[in-house]
Amino acid sequence: MERKELEAAVEAILFAAGEPVPAERLCLALEMSREQIDALCGALADRYRYDRCGLRLVQLGESYQLCSAPEHAPVIRKALEGRRPPKLSQTALEVLSIVAYFQPITRAYIDQIRGVDSAYTVSQLADRDLIEPCGRLAVPGRPIQYRTTQTFLRSFGLSTLEDLPELPQVSTEEGQAARALQERLALLRTQAESGAMED
Known part of the structure; x- marks a missing residue:
């Protein structure tokens, strides 16, 4: 296939999928190497971007997806207002942030960080x-244990979790509590991995 045909094939696959498509699936479908697919995408x-199209091709981790250009969000929102999901509450954003920065994490640790029960919010997310x-x-x-999804990455305009902003500086007391929690989580993960090896 010529380059134009390959680009058209990628567009067709991503449009038809309507969700992120792993790069490896594109490689198999188009009989191309990963480097060629990455270069093509x-x-x-x-x-x-250059043609200022209404679409964007975004990379989400190891996958690619077609989505609408962010500058058209207001008119899309206006046209599809009835379909728009309700905004996330402050509580939901708080729980989502905890999961994003400390994943994988259990609900008990989310509760421990927040100091309140988070079962309903975790279920909602x-x-x-x-x-x-x-x-x-x-x-x-x-x-x-819970982790964020590709929908999370897409919703917040991130390609990978490494694109998350740095956590803000906190007071010494809060910093010590956060470090203690991270050490505890690391210890639990180590124990979990050694337990899994014994199984």
């Missing part, structure tokens, strides 16, 4: 596909 994304279960912690009771 990069060139296509640049062309969309999972229903909106912003977080998802990602296994169980190897401790008594085997609690479910």
